[in-house]
Amino acid sequence: MYYLETNYTITDVENIKVKTNYVCPDDSSSESPSYLTTKTGEEFTVCKYNYYCHKNSYCIKSLSQYSLAKDYINNFYGSYIINKENPTKKMIILSCNKKTFKNKICTTDSCDSNSDCFSDNCVDGVCMINPDDPVYVCGTTKENSQFKVKCLLNYQENCKSDEECGDNTFCRLGNICLDKRTTIDHDLKKYLIPVVILIIISLIIFVLYQIEKNNIKEKKNKKGKNNLNEIN
Structure with a gap:
């Protein structure tokens, strides 16, 4: 994949x-219109604009019509993409959140310095998000029947609500912009443990019921035999 440096600010992009x-214009990320879907599932075809920005610096443009986070669920990997105009330059655009990295569902290509990461935050060879200067992903969307470029928090960034997250991600699992299918071990355990406990309790109740049922049956059989003996 390739990217281009631009002199656009996040405001310019929006x-x-x-x-x-x-035929799409030069400021788009593809030569022809792309098939897109909103978070609510609405489908539309339009020129794809795919930029990554910080609030107070210039944006870069991804030359792929696809999201860099596309199809990553529980195995997210941030890799280098190459500068189209200067192939000797490359950068890791997508970074990991501390929480997802700790749970081993996110990592990146190895970085040597902050400049290797678009987040400007290389920690022990891994590009991590920078909470003080988050990355925004800017893409084509449709609102009130109007097409526009909207910049929202990038994949893995910290968030407070779904509306803050871009790339069709949602604010979840500890307030992180993630694919809705992503799971984290302790979150999964949080739901599994009550289910397992409920199953165990149900089994105990079932076993006790069967024991009591058999006891009642045995008592009836014993009583029937005693009555028969008395008659004889």
């Missing part, structure tokens, strides 16, 4: 006029 032409 002011891009989205085109639906058969």
Whole structure:
């Protein structure tokens, strides 16, 4: 994958006029319109704009029409992408959240310095998010029947609500922008433990019921035999 450095700020990117032409303009990330889907499942076809920005610096443009986080669920991996105009330069755009890294569902290519990471935060060879300067992913969306480029928090960034997260991710599992299918071990255990306890209790109740049922049956049989003996 490739990227281009730009002189666009995050405000400039959000002011891009989205085109639906058969041939997309130079500021888009693809030559022709792409098939896209909103968080609510609405489908539309339009030129794809795919930028990554910080609040107070210039943005970069991904030259892939696909999200860099596409199809990552419980095995997220941030890899280097190459500068199209200067192939000797490369950068890891997507970084890990401390929580997902700790749970071993996120890692990145090895970084040597902060400059290797778009987050500007290389920790022990892994690109980590920078809570003080989060990355925003800017992409084409549809709101109120209007196409626009909207910049929202990138995958793995800290969040407070679903509305803050971009790339069709959701704010979940400890307030992180993630794919809705992502699970973290302790979150899974949080739901599994009550289920297991409920199953065990149900089994105990069932066994006790069967024992009591058999006892009642044996008592009836014994009583029937005693009555028969008295008659004889």
